[in-house]
Amino acid sequence: MFCENCGAQLENNAVFCTNCGAKNDVVVNSASPANLIQQIKAVNVSEFLKAKGKFVAIVAGVVLALALIIANSSDPMDKGLDKMETAIVRMEKLQKKSNDNKIDQATFLSEYTKIMKEINEAQKLIDGYDDSEISPEQWQRFLNLTQRMYQLN
Numbered sequence: 001m002f003c004e005n006c007g008a009q010l011e012n013n014a015v016f017c018t019n020c021g022a023k024n025d026v027v028v029n030s031a032s033p034a035n036l037i038q039q040i041k042a043v044n045v046s047e048f049l050k051a052k053g054k055f056v057a058i059v060a061g062v063v064l065a066l067a068l069i070i071a072n073s074s075d076p077m078d079k080g081l082d083k084m085e086t087a088i089v090r091m092e093k094l095q096k097k098s099n100d101n102k103i104d105q106a107t108f109l110s111e112y113t114k115i116m117k118e119i120n121e122a123q124k125l126i127d128g129y130d131d132s133e134i135s136p137e138q139w140q141r142f143l144n145l146t147q148r149m150y151q152l153n
Contacts (some may be wrong), residue, residue, distance in 0.1 A: 001014065001024075002020065002044070003017035003020060003026070004022070004119060005017060005020050005022035006019050006020040008020065010024060015141065020116065025094075034106050038150050042078040075138075076128065076129075077125070077126060077129050077133070077134060077138050078138065079125055080122045080123070080124075080125030080126040081122070081126065081138065081141050081142060081145065082117060082122075083121060083122035083124035083125065084123070084126070084145050085141075085145055086118070087115050087119045087122060088119075088145060088148050088149060090115050090118075091112075091113075091119075091152055092114060092148075092152065094108065094111050094115065097153055114127055121152075126142065
């Protein structure tokens with residue numbers, strides 16, 4: 001008897017393949033619970049995980065590569081706007097903590113300085129654009145973010 005999944009030779013009445021762990025579709029009448037437990041324990045789990053792990057690693061690698069390609073090919077204006085929005089959200093949260101007296105002054109100033117640096121970095125990305133290169137959607141997003149910034153002060 002052979003495993004339908006990997007082709008390894010199986011013992012008679014084997015419910016699981018000891019090589020890959022696949023369940024055998026053969027109906028077993030003579031297998032006792034103790035025999036089934038022995039077969040389950042005999043499955044080479046490390047080999048099974050290695051085989052499955054390679055597939056998972058390959059898929060994860062492909063997904064990561066695609067994400068990096070997409071991230072690196074995105075428009076610098078959009079990157080600048082994304083950074084700006086992230087910084088504004090952080091600033092809004094910081095301001096709420098300050099208004100609710102849930103942050104001390106030293107921590108507030110430290111966080112405020114970090115966020116302002118992020119805003120300046122985002123602004124450098126945005127400033128590198130000629131106005132004629134900016135899409136209407138990007139302009140609208142920029143105006144909305146600018147309005148949110150002024151509301152913070």
